[in-house]
Amino acid sequence: MANNVSQEEAMRRISVTTEINAPAEVVWAQLTDTATFAEWNPFMPRLTGSLTVGARIEVRITPPGAKGMTFRPTVTAAEENRKLEWLGRFLVPGLFDGRHTFTLTPTATGCTLVQEETFTGVLVGLMSSTLAKTEAGFRQMNEALKTRAERAAA
Structure with a gap:
């Protein structure tokens, strides 16, 4: 029983779903035009690197009410007009992924946009307040992307 409890504490998922009145191709074009993030993206103002599977990228996030941070995840999926995914780790695997x-x-x-992150590792339980701010950042980014894509589609 104790193992089940600790596994529960060692995982947290944040998911924000937004309906966008623009085709997936238009949303994808905005989402992957990372050079323009500083113009419109309040949560993720900088993303550099190639959005191809296996590539290391550099991502700067600025959750509302929290200190910004930069990390270097690895792209694990890049399916045009469908899915973009990366995996980031803090120091070593299993600590905070x-x-x-x-x-x-x-x-x-x-289209429907779902922005989601699954956090795992021994430090997840210590990060509750930061993760709540991250969820607010997801909402801000999704709404900004919705606005930008709907304008581009008009």
Whole structure:
């Protein structure tokens, strides 16, 4: 029983879903145009590197009400107009890992964007307040991406 409890504490998922009135292709174009992030993205103002599987990228996040941080995850999925994912680790695997995913699903009026991160590791339980601010950052980014993509599609 104790093992189940500690495993529960060692994982946390944040997921924010946003309906966007623009085709997945338009949303994908905005999401992967990382050179423009500073212009519109309040949560992730900088992302550099190649969005190809196996590439290391550099990501700067600025959650609302929290100190910003830069990390260097590895891209684990890049399926055009559908899915972008990376895995970041703090120091060593199992300490504090984050698998960040953007998923686009076509709908009758555009697409659904799900931005999600699954955090695992022994430090997850100590990061509750930071993770709550991260969720607020996901909401800000999704809304900004929605606005930008809907303008581009108009």
